Amino acid sequence: MQIILYSTIYLFLALNLNDEVASKPGKMSNKALDFLVSKWKLLYTWFDINEDGKVDFSDGDLQRSRFSNLNHLSDAEKKTILNQFGKWWTECVLFGKSELTESDFIEGMSNKWETDKKVFRKMMYTCNNMIGNIVDTNNDGSITKEEFEVILKTGGHNNSPLDEKFFEDYHPIDDKVPISVMTDSWVTLLTLEDSTKPDLVKSAIEFGV
Ligand SMILES: [Ca+2]
């Protein structure tokens, strides 16, 4: 009788303990954070434009010179674009550092995310909107297929059919997608914790853009 009683108490405690461990918010958020980290790592590979395993301003230089060449900019336009790109690289890619390894980048993103998700989302919105406005060379508030393909090519993404599919996934109207729609899609990539929800940019990277 006593053995049965002790067994019952033990079983009761064990079940409750398991419930408590399973319901700890930390466990859930770690899984969500792992998912975000996997997407931030994808972004890091996109920033390492010269593919030397680190991200620094030489990647930014390569990207902005390709951008001004592909757009056939005048000297005055080139100067403006070089400055805008420089600001974006300094503030939004390198976060004020001169060089980032993948672990530096992930650590920086994780710290910002865990400190204040709302501030992080706002920062991702500002940064993606900033690059959207650079890409929009004719300043009409929208990204055309040509503008879209240019920015992809600056990052070495030169597969035209895949670039085109990526653009078509935005369901452009009159061959244009508003900058705000593009911005939202990148903010989704960088902040959406739920892996079951649609993620246009993640899908595009996965289909090989
Ligand atoms: Ca690099």
Ligand SMILES: [Ca+2]
């Ligand atoms: Ca435009």
